[in-house]
Amino acid sequence: MSEQSEQEKRIDELYDLVDGIETAMFVTQREDGQLVSRPMATQKRNPVADLWFVTDVESNKIDELDQNPNINLSYFSTKSKEWVSVSGTATISTDRAAIRALYEPDWKMYFGALDDVRNGGPDDPRLALILVNADSVIYLKQDKSTPAVLFELLKGRITGDRPDLGTVKSVTL
Template identity: 50%
Template structure:
């Protein structure tokens, strides 16, 4: 596979929400919306959640996750497979903290609530194993033309360029 982590970051940079899929202990898959945090050392992708949530139990049981991103404006999509770990590192919480986290960690009587010192804040670190994404650099009218052309001719529309990213943490094919 070819590609770089920088291409992945560039593609998801302005997609605010990822659908994170975990595996429940009974084997069934579960997805939920999660906000990707700013890049920081220690993981390829970071997320924040509240301690005690089922997603943390699911990651502890099986750390394999999938992250799906979709940009409605031009139909670009990204699928990321990775290994998630749970971090309660307060220094990393301080490093990643954003003021909008307060909305997800309301004040329940503790002066630390909603601040970077909130003990309920837990990080999910994801190391990317592989990613695939469709990069579209065509204007909407051209995309519509490609769709109609494909439908009329029975050929696959040419929407954009597919990219694959091998893990930056292990050799391709491993």
């Protein structure tokens, strides 16, 4: 398999994993150097960015990203034990046309209605997009069935041996 098609396969695996894990821990760095994590829902796959999220322009993460756009996203599935770690850079967009085009009705529940303008709808001025361009990705893609994973975990607990949960792979973009 060529290097290009192997990388495409791994990127497809990444999206398969991310699609199966609803929430990412989105990590930024505060001005004082401390790291901050918060759960965020990855939005559906779209060519607008490698991964993207919706946020409130008044949130602390906007200030943190203005200071330092380097981020980490971590995903973990308790069911399959698969995980993904994405390192990259984030860009904030308040482009109303893009927000309207990508808008999902369930965003309303995260923003709530404060008044006629700030109502959680596609024209709410609080809405912004965080576009993440991935630089590198490390992940574990499970190639075993759930019962086989559970067997490996049980076997490891009994024997003290490390369970074989799959192969860690990486992609540099």
